[in-house]
Amino acid sequence: MTQALRDGGVRVTRQREALLRVLTEAADHPDAAELHRRAQGIDDTVSLATVYRTLSVLEREGVVQRHSFESGGARFEVADRSHHDHIVDVDTGAIIEFHNDRIEELQRQIAAEMGYEIVHHRMELYCRKK
Template identity: 65%
Template structure:
């Protein structure tokens, strides 16, 4: 899929009747360039590097509007604040490092097939799913 673009995010906000202010443009720029899963506080910090007038309230309102438009996913991983990513990425699952909080994206055809087989055996068809694995690094053996 395409890279997330600030223009695509602007279009989604306009469709929701939200004006694109200088502050919102800064938030959209940061969100479209994010290669991780930032929480609202981290988005706010990054957006203030672009425009120091961005408020945390504007970050939350902007994220809520983008989520309502289906342009942003909100992830609530155990023990962490909600994190966000744009929805234009191919399907993927997440490993959450329970010690560092790092979120690692991965895709596995094997897991996808197994989930579909299990659903089929139980008389269901997978419509959508979310897989989160909470892991810690194995200790190194000497």
Template identity: 60%
Template sequence: MSAGELEDALRDAGVRITRQRSAILRTLADADDHPDANELFQRASEIEPTVSLSTVYRTLSVLEDKGVILRLSFEGAPARFETADSPHHDHMIDLETGDVIEFRSEKIERLQAEIAAELGYDIVYHKLELYGRKKKRA
């Protein structure tokens, strides 16, 4: 999702686009990872030094309410964020580093659909989070 689309969502919510919010939106749109609010604050502050952490939180809250970003709550870590327009994917969370790796597996998708069908359901929505540690090389 582009910074312009995120700006449109804020405008639709009646929120004025300031230099600070513009920096936050550019940072969020350019992120190729799953930053938390503090990471967004630090990155946006490099673009616009007057950004405040409270503005980051308020902006994220409005964008989440508008459905254009997703809050990802991984066990034992602060909430992370990603734009809502990315294709469906699941997450592998590295317990040592906290890294979040996106992946998609057709085998897993088929198995989930098969299980749901056996139980008499159609899957409307799901998320899969795997937590692990890298295997040690022998």
């Protein structure tokens, strides 16, 4: 991620290093405000503007993925994780990652039957616990 910032023409400051640490350690899908709060726990000089600028560069460089779940604003995750889909709990807002080979194969079959090859896809299931 440090190199992606440099490639994007952004200096790697102490504040940005704190944000990068938060991003790499995140096991969830935090929004910019939550990333800001966590980064300030490492370096209290991190500004929200720095978070937004850094996320923008990281997204443009393909290092971070932005998700726009129906439950609210943009959420972020590091893009180096293996492919997965998401369940959004509509009651709690929790976002759960999952992977299912049968679903992946079915999607490939459907695309092929229609004369296509999947280049990229995202699946989000909005669910409620029984």
